[in-house]
Amino acid sequence: MIRAARGDAIDRHPVWFMRQAGRSLPEYRKVREGITMLDSCVQPELAAEITLQPIRRLDVDAAVLFSDIVVPLFLAGVDVEIAPGVGPVINKPIRSAADVAELPDLDPAALAPVSEAISLIVEELGPKPLIGFAGAPFTLASYLVEGQPSRDHLTTKALMFSDPDTWHALLAWAARVSTTFLRVQGEAGASALQLFDSWVGTLSLPVYDEYVAPHSTDVLNGVADLGLPRIHFGTKTSELLVAMRACGADVIGVDDRTPLSVAIKRLGSDIPVQGNIDPAMLFTPWPMLQAHVDEILRAGRAAPGHIVNLGHGVPPTADPDVLARIVEYVHQVPVQL
Amino acid sequence: MIRAARGDAIDRHPVWFMRQAGRSLPEYRKVREGITMLDSCVQPELAAEITLQPIRRLDVDAAVLFSDIVVPLFLAGVDVEIAPGVGPVINKPIRSAADVAELPDLDPAALAPVSEAISLIVEELGPKPLIGFAGAPFTLASYLVEGQPSRDHLTTKALMFSDPDTWHALLAWAARVSTTFLRVQGEAGASALQLFDSWVGTLSLPVYDEYVAPHSTDVLNGVADLGLPRIHFGTKTSELLVAMRACGADVIGVDDRTPLSVAIKRLGSDIPVQGNIDPAMLFTPWPMLQAHVDEILRAGRAAPGHIVNLGHGVPPTADPDVLARIVEYVHQVPVQL
Numbered sequence: 001m002i003r004a005a006r007g008d009a010i011d012r013h014p015v016w017f018m019r020q021a022g023r024s025l026p027e028y029r030k031v032r033e034g035i036t037m038l039d040s041c042v043q044p045e046l047a048a049e050i051t052l053q054p055i056r057r058l059d060v061d062a063a064v065l066f067s068d069i070v071v072p073l074f075l076a077g078v079d080v081e082i083a084p085g086v087g088p089v090i091n092k093p094i095r096s097a098a099d100v101a102e103l104p105d106l107d108p109a110a111l112a113p114v115s116e117a118i119s120l121i122v123e124e125l126g127p128k129p130l131i132g133f134a135g136a137p138f139t140l141a142s143y144l145v146e147g148q149p150s151r152d153h154l155t156t157k158a159l160m161f162s163d164p165d166t167w168h169a170l171l172a173w174a175a176r177v178s179t180t181f182l183r184v185q186g187e188a189g190a191s192a193l194q195l196f197d198s199w200v201g202t203l204s205l206p207v208y209d210e211y212v213a214p215h216s217t218d219v220l221n222g223v224a225d226l227g228l229p230r231i232h233f234g235t236k237t238s239e240l241l242v243a244m245r246a247c248g249a250d251v252i253g254v255d256d257r258t259p260l261s262v263a264i265k266r267l268g269s270d271i272p273v274q275g276n277i278d279p280a281m282l283f284t285p286w287p288m289l290q291a292h293v294d295e296i297l298r299a300g301r302a303a304p305g306h307i308v309n310l311g312h313g314v315p316p317t318a319d320p321d322v323l324a325r326i327v328e329y330v331h332q333v334p335v336q337l
Numbered sequence: 338m339i340r341a342a343r344g345d346a347i348d349r350h351p352v353w354f355m356r357q358a359g360r361s362l363p364e365y366r367k368v369r370e371g372i373t374m375l376d377s378c379v380q381p382e383l384a385a386e387i388t389l390q391p392i393r394r395l396d397v398d399a400a401v402l403f404s405d406i407v408v409p410l411f412l413a414g415v416d417v418e419i420a421p422g423v424g425p426v427i428n429k430p431i432r433s434a435a436d437v438a439e440l441p442d443l444d445p446a447a448l449a450p451v452s453e454a455i456s457l458i459v460e461e462l463g464p465k466p467l468i469g470f471a472g473a474p475f476t477l478a479s480y481l482v483e484g485q486p487s488r489d490h491l492t493t494k495a496l497m498f499s500d501p502d503t504w505h506a507l508l509a510w511a512a513r514v515s516t517t518f519l520r521v522q523g524e525a526g527a528s529a530l531q532l533f534d535s536w537v538g539t540l541s542l543p544v545y546d547e548y549v550a551p552h553s554t555d556v557l558n559g560v561a562d563l564g565l566p567r568i569h570f571g572t573k574t575s576e577l578l579v580a581m582r583a584c585g586a587d588v589i590g591v592d593d594r595t596p597l598s599v600a601i602k603r604l605g606s607d608i609p610v611q612g613n614i615d616p617a618m619l620f621t622p623w624p625m626l627q628a629h630v631d632e633i634l635r636a637g638r639a640a641p642g643h644i645v646n647l648g649h650g651v652p653p654t655a656d657p658d659v660l661a662r663i664v665e666y667v668h669q670v671p672v673q674l
Contacts, residue, residue, distance in 0.1 A: 239594070280490075
C-alpha cells in the first residue's frame with residue numbers, strides 16, 4: 001500500500017476500505033455496546049481492538065485508525081458529542097471572532113490516548129501499515145459553525161463570505177488542530193496520513209481556492225517532514241481534485257461520483273490515486289461487482305500508483321463477506337507493468 | 338423572462354428565485370399556520386395566494402407555482418407525507434418489481450386542484466409568466482425508494498445497479514407522473530416549465546447517462562409540443578450539465594457550486610442559462626452581495642440568454658428585503674448587447 005502511494009512498483013494491488021473498522025462488523029457492534037462513540041475512540045485498548053478487527057477478518061493491506069474527525073476537538077476541550085443517528089453536535093457553535101478567540105489550542109499531550117492506541121495497533125500489525133487521519137480545516141470548521149451536520153453549509157459559507165477575518169482565524173485554528181492530530185499519529189507509528197475534507201464538495205473551485213486551500217496546504221506542509229504519504233480526500237470533489245492536489249498531497253482519493261479514469265486524466269496522470277468502488281455496488285450480485293472492480297483496476301493503471309478503496313466509507317449495512325471477497329479478488333488480479 | 342429563456346433580445350435582466358414562495362416570507366408563515374404542506378398545495382385558493390405573495394412583495398419577473406415535488410405522487414394516491422424538519426416521507430418505500438407494479442398511475446383529472454390554482458394565479462398575474470415545475474424521474478424515484486431524504490442514495494443506487502429492469506420500470510412510471518404533472522400545468526396556463534432533478538448530483542456521468550437520462554428525456558420530449566421553455570436544474574450537477582441539456586432542455590439551471598462562466602463554457606455558450614447567486618451571499622453586507630450579482634450578470638452575457646436566480650432555493654432564514662434589493666438592482670443594470 002505504501003509502495004503504491006509512492007508510485008513504486010508493486011507485486012499485487014493494495015486495498016483497504018474507508019470505515020472498514022465500524023458498524024458493518026458484528027464484532028464491532030458487540031464491543032461498542034453501552035459505550036459512546038467518542039469514549040470508544042479515546043480508550044486505547046478499545047480503539048486498538050476496533051482498528052484491528054477488520055485486519056483479522058478482511059486481509060486488507062492497511063489498518064486505519066478507529067477514530068473520528070471530531071476526536072481532536074473533543075480532546076482539545078471543545079464541547080462536542082456524537083449523537084447517534086445525527087453525527088457530531090457542537091453544543092456552542094462558533095459564529096464570531098470572540099468564539100474563535102476562545103477556542104482552546106490542542107495540546108499534543110492531550111492526544112496521549114491516541115498515541116497509546118497506535119502503539120498497541122502497530123505492535124500487532126507488524127509490517128502492515130496503519131493509516132492515520134484527520135479532518136481538514138474546512139470540515140472541522142463546518143461542524144464548529146453549523147453545530148451539526150448540514151446539507152448546504154449555509155451558516156458556514158455566510159460566515160466565510162461576510163467575515164473573512166474570523167473565517168481565516170477559525171481555519172488557522174482548525175489547521176493547527178489537524179496538523180497536531182496528524183503529527184501525533186505519525187510520530188506514534190502511522191505509516192500514511194489521510195486528510196479528510198468530507199464536506200468541501202459544497203464549495204465552488206474559486207471559493208475553495210480563496211477560503212480553504214491555504215489552510216489545507218498548511219496542514220499537509222506541516223506534516224511533510226515526517227516523510228509519510230499524505231492522502232487527500234473528499235466527496236463531491238470532482239471540480240476540486242487539482243486544487244486539492246496542489247495543497248501538497250501525495251495521493252488523491254477519488255469519490256465514486258467521478259469515474260477514476262476521468263479523475264486521473266484531470267490530475268495529469270502523474271499522481272497516485274485511491275478509490276473508488278461505488279459503495280452501492282456492494283449490494284449487487286458478485287458478477288456485477290466484479291466487473292465494476294475490474295473497470296476500476298483497469299482505470300487505475302493510468303496512474304503511477306493505485307490504492308483500491310471505496311469511493312466513500314463502508315455503509316453500516318454492508319456485508320463484510322462482500323468486502324472480504326473484494327480483497328481476495330483484487331489480490332488475485334495480476335499487476336500489469 | 339420568457340424572452341431570455343428563448344435567447345431573444347431583452348430590455349432588462351429577468352430575475353426570480355427558486356422557493357421565492359415559502360418560509361422566508363412572514364405572510365407565508367401566517368397563512369400556513371395549522372395546515373400541512375401537502376394540504377396547502379392542493380387547496381387552490383391557498384396555493385394561488387402563496388404563489389402570488391412574492392409577486393406582490395419582490396417585483397420578480399415570474400411566479401413559480403407553490404407546490405412540491407411529491408404533490409403528483411400524493412394526488413396519484415401514493416402514501417406520502419411531508420414531515421416538518423425531515424421532508425417527504427414515503428410510508429411504504431418502493432423496493433421491488435411488485436412494488437413498482439402496484440404504483441397507481443396518475444390520472445390528469447386528479448390534478449384538478451393544481452389546474453384551479455393556476456387559473457386563479459394566471460388571472461391575477463396578467464402578462465407576467467407563471468413557471469410550472471415537476472420533480473424529475475430520478476428524484477421522484479429516490480424519494481420512493483429511500484422512503485425519506487437521503488444523503489448518499491445508497492438504497493436507490495443499489496436497486497438501480499442490482500435490478501435494472503425494476504429500476505427502469507420505476508423511472509418510466511415516474512416519467513409518466515412528471516410528464517402529466519407538467520402538461521397539466523402548461524395546459525392550465527403556465528408559461529415555462531422547470532424539471533427539478535434535485536438529487537441527481539449524487540450520480541457519476543456514466544451512471545446518469547445509462548440509468549436516468551433516457552427517462553428525463555421522455556419527460557422533456559413529452560411536453561415539447563406545448564411550446565413552452567423547458568428549464569432543467571439540479572444541484573451538484575457540474576459534471577452533468579451537458580448530459581442534462583441533451584435530455585431536451587431549452588434552459589439549463591446552474592447551481593452555485595459551478596461558476597456561471599464555467600457552466601456556460603462547458604455547455605457550449607449556445608443555450609440560455611439560469612442562476613446562480615450563492616444563497617449564502619444573501620447573508621453578507623450589500624456591497625459584497627452586489628459585487629457577486631455583478632459578477633454573475635457579467636458571466637451571463639456569454640450565454641444567449643440569462644435568467645438571474647439563486648443557485649439553489651431561498652433559505653427559510655433569508656431576509657425578503659435582501660431579495661427585493663437584488664431584484665431592484667438587477668433591473669437597473671443596463672443590458673449590454
